[in-house]
Every structure is written in structure tokens, then in C-alpha cells.
Amino acid sequence: MMLKKFIVGLTGGIASGKTTVANLFAQYGIDLVDADVIAREVVSTNSDGLKAITEHFGQAILLTDGSLDRAALRTQVFDNPEQRLWLNTLLHPMIRQKMLDQVQTSTSAYVIMIVPLLFENHLDSLVDTTLVVDIAPELQISRTIQRDGVSKQQVEHILASQMTREQRLAQADNIIDNQGDHEVLRSQVFGLHQQYLQQAADLETNVHD
Template structure:
């Protein structure tokens, strides 16, 4: 399976972009959705979080209190390390399972920490959804109803814009209006169909 890694910082619009690829029938494996699934009520990971932090880590309905946990781990690097060691192996296992099951002409692996977590090793090509830090901050504050300080803290632990640009094979610029995205996605989708097709031998097996 030919894998396109899609990444970008918080508020960059990765989901909007991958939804456009999905309209062409491309399967999208979303690391954020998998991360939520591994923390579902009754899961071993959520049980471990509850045991470590107590009931304040949970909402009244038993789901993870994501806002509280985000503030907790971003204020204490050792807690962030503990949480990553708990969740990252589970997320990676699910990613691999879903990539193996994908059946579209190519498959997208969407992850905000694609570079930081070395998930680029699973990808044949990397697409960056790029925006300026000011736009990231503005969109995230409006979407998540959080403070600029909290957004800045998240941005500081993610790869920098320059680091992402250095790794990216392709770039979608998303500082502008939504209408600017569709032509960029269409052009890249056609490119990826060609690349994925060339990566296969006539018998359908990877080179």
C-alpha cells in the first residue's frame, strides 16, 4: 500500500484537507481519531489515566476530560512523557492495522505529530498543510475556546514550521479561504494516483 503522510500544526486544517481527499475515495487513517478510541471508556489506557490522576481526569459521563489532561501534561514534561509511553504504542499498533486493511488506490496517514513521532517511516511521501503561526493561533482559539497561552504551549512542543517544511515533499497552503483548497487537493490527488500506480509491479505487488 502506498502511504501519504499528512501533517501540520494545530489549527492548520489537516482534517479539512483530508476530507477533500476522502471525497475522491481515498481512505484516511487519522491518528487523532485513533488516539480518542484508545482512550474510550472501559479501555486499559483510560483506566490507567484514572488510576494516576483520579476522578478529575474524567467527565461526568465517564469519558476522558481532555481539556484538563491537556493542561496537566503541558505543564509537567514528566507527565507528558508518562502519557506518551502509555498511548503511543497503542496508537501505532492501531495505525498499522488500519493501514494494512486499506483498499483505496493510496491511503492517507494523518497525524499532527507525524514528524515528532517518526511516523514518516511508514510513509512514501509527506504532505504538509502549512499556515502561519498567527493563523494557527487564531483558528485554534476560536475552535477550541482556549487561551492564546495554551495554544502557544502546544505549538512550542510540536515541530516548528521550518522543521515541517524541511521534511515535506508537497505543501498545501491554507492561510486563505476554503475555496483555495480544492484545486490544490485535486492537483495533488492526480499526482498521488500516478505515483502509487508506478510503485506497483504488474502483478500488483510493491517493488
Template sequence: MTPWLLGLTGGIGSGKSAAASHFADLGVHLVDADDAARWVVEPGRPALSEISQRFGDAILLPDGTLDRSTLRQRVFQDPAQRRWLEELLHPLIRQEIQNHLSRATSPYAILVSPLLIESGQYRSMQRVLLIDVPLELQLQRSMRRDQASEEQIRAILKVQTSREERLRHADDVLLNDRDPDWLRSEVKRLHNFYLTLKGGKP
């Protein structure tokens, strides 16, 4: 039977990676959209040679891998270049995600994506799980984890989809405002519920 697809998302500092790893520990097949975005630009993949042809070898590190921060600066300042890059990479990332999800043998499979809502990826999911967190806790966790200032984190939050928008698209919400053991037990509870679903629906 084909596994149904669960989209797992959450803002910066929400704990979505921790939640995802608990699902993986329970034997659920998962793909991280951020990993897929890295895989498509690995050395030897066509996308990397197209990017270096367009931007020159300055965007490659000495070992031949992509210098992400240089590329980010280049496209950040030039909307036309950013569009070109998105048009090149988005279909490849979609295909990469599809390939990895198609190998799933668990009853359901998970796509972990911080941009699940913004990118429209949620449309190809049968169900959406939002890892939610109160703003103050989100700021504290992100500042501690990324060694960043409150201003930097607020700037990131500003460009991410609002919490209200995420809540609007979520079928399930896990409020991650307690300790790690509680998160693990909540993931286990959701997992047991998900095992009862057919095609992501009760």
C-alpha cells in the first residue's frame, strides 16, 4: 500500500527537527526539504554546473562544492537572478523529494519543510502537522541555538509565513512549549493516531 504523506512544518526555533527525529526513531520514513535542496547542487549534478556557468567559479569553494553564502549574496541583491535560480532549482528539489518519498515503506511518510506553506508543498500532502511555539520561547531558543541577536531572529520571522497562516493550514498542532521528554511523548501519541488513518484522514 502506498504510504500517505504528512507535511511537517514550523517556524524557526519551533523544534521541528527534534520532532522529526522522534518520528524517524519510530520508523517513519522522512525527507527534509533542506537536505533535498543541498543534494540537487552537489558536485557532479547538472544544477551545479549550470549555476557556475551563470555566476562564474567565484561561487565554488576550493573543493568544488557550492559556496552558498556567496551565491545567497549574489541573488539577494538581484531579483532577476533569484528568479532564475528558483526556476532552475525548485523543479529539481520537487523531483528529489518525490524520489525519496517514493522509497518509503512505512504506513505514512513525512516531508519536513520550513517553507511547506510558503512554497505550496502542503498541497501535495494528505495532512499537515504544525510544530507550534509561543513567540517569546521561539525567540529565546533561536537566539541561543544560532548565537543570534533578537533583531536578527525577528528579521527572519518577518519573512517567514505568519503563525496564523500556518495554523490555518494545519490539520494537527503540537504545541512544543515544555521539555524534550514531553515532545517525545506527544510525537508518540500522534504517531499512534497516524497509524489508524487511511490516506491521512480519520
């Protein structure tokens, strides 16, 4: 029998501080399921995902060590909606299944699922509640430029491909404002941690009733 786990879907735009927030929850012993980490695992060397990609796009998609050449793959799908759809159709079910497997093996009171495109990819259907880490777009731009060494134009292109701040906030059950100092952030996380513990306990009670 599958146990019902209380799952918090953590999301936010680029450079909003999702990892920082997730790590604060982890300090309370909460297990993290990270979609980005899993997305890398399903295309790791010798994986079924990478074999399928190589069969579809050819050996040119591989680096000399047999691992995925991400830049080459990006070039293949960047301006090609059909190829991007093919890739997403292959990888999304794999990523989704692996996330659910990790949730099932989790032993913490609840689980944080970190999914950058939670709403865009309709993965909010997998979670019990959604938490958005929010910062102003101009802060996103300056933080991404600083962190990734990319141009302002590149960051604006990424922002344009994600849902707007207003759309994201409208769908959020909870919001963390990550524009203040670290102590303010820590206290917001602590408050939500208490809330999620209660919600997880309520869910367990309902399941056993």
C-alpha cells in the first residue's frame, strides 16, 4: 500500500532563492526531492533517457566521454517546437516517476518537491500545497547576471519563457518574500515548517479515520 505523504511543491522564478529556502527546510530534517537533480539523472551516462536521445538525435549529441552534450541538445531543440515536444514527452514521465519514487522512500514528516516550472508543467497536480519564493524581476535579473555570468538580454529571455510573477503568485498557496535579510527568510521558513507539520499530521489523521 502506498502511504500518503504530504508534499509541498516549492517553486519560483530564476534566481529567486529556491535552493536557499529548500536548504532551510532541510535543516529541520525535511527530505528534498529536486526536479533539476532528477532531470540530470535521467539523462546521465548509460541511462535509458540518454540512449533514447542518442537514437533520436545521433552520436553528435554526446561528448567524447559518452555523456550528454547539453549545449548540442539545446541547439537541437531551441527553435524547434517539434523536437522540444519529443524531448519533453520522453523525459517528463521519467522525471515525474522518479520524483514520486523519492517521495515514497522519504522518512520525513512531509516532503519538499523543488520544481522550477511547477505550474508551467502542471506538476502542481502532484502536490498538496504550493509554496512560491518571490522576488522582484529586477532583482532576479541582477542576481542571475551575478550568479551565471550571463547577459541581461539572456536573463530577460529566460524570464519571458517562464510564467509572470503575477500568474505565479495567483496560484500560490503560500508565499515567501526573499527580498529581505537571511534572518527574515529563516523566520518565514520556520513558520511554514510548523504549518506543514500540522497539515501533514491532519492528512495522516484523515487517512486513518
